[in-house]
Amino acid sequence: MATDINGISAGIVSLGAETARLERRETNENPGSGPTADANADRLSLTDSAYNLRDLENRIGRLPATDNQRIDAIRRAVVDGSYQVDPAKTADKLLGMELALARQSE
Numbered sequence: 001m002a003t004d005i006n007g008i009s010a011g012i013v014s015l016g017a018e019t020a021r022l023e024r025r026e027t028n029e030n031p032g033s034g035p036t037a038d039a040n041a042d043r044l045s046l047t048d049s050a051y052n053l054r055d056l057e058n059r060i061g062r063l064p065a066t067d068n069q070r071i072d073a074i075r076r077a078v079v080d081g082s083y084q085v086d087p088a089k090t091a092d093k094l095l096g097m098e099l100a101l102a103r104q105s106e
Helices: 048-062 068-080 087-104
Strands: 003-005 008-014 019-024 041-045
Antiparallel strands (some): 003 008, 008 019, 019 041
């Protein structure tokens, strides 16, 4: 799929080389009036982190939004009174989450 924004056509040339290439094409109004094709080619290099982020987003997108079996089991346990909350475990999880959030904001 090509994207055309103001006369610029973007396409990925090689993901294996971790390089994306933007190619400028001449508009029909001024054919032959621009620089040569070699001087007209722009390059955009993406980092390994960008590719890792894309792969992570793809994997997360394939995960189910909820675990319906686990939700049903917890719902049944709450209804029949057998669901038990471990206050120490809950406090540890909350504290761990707060610490992780504090580290991210540094």
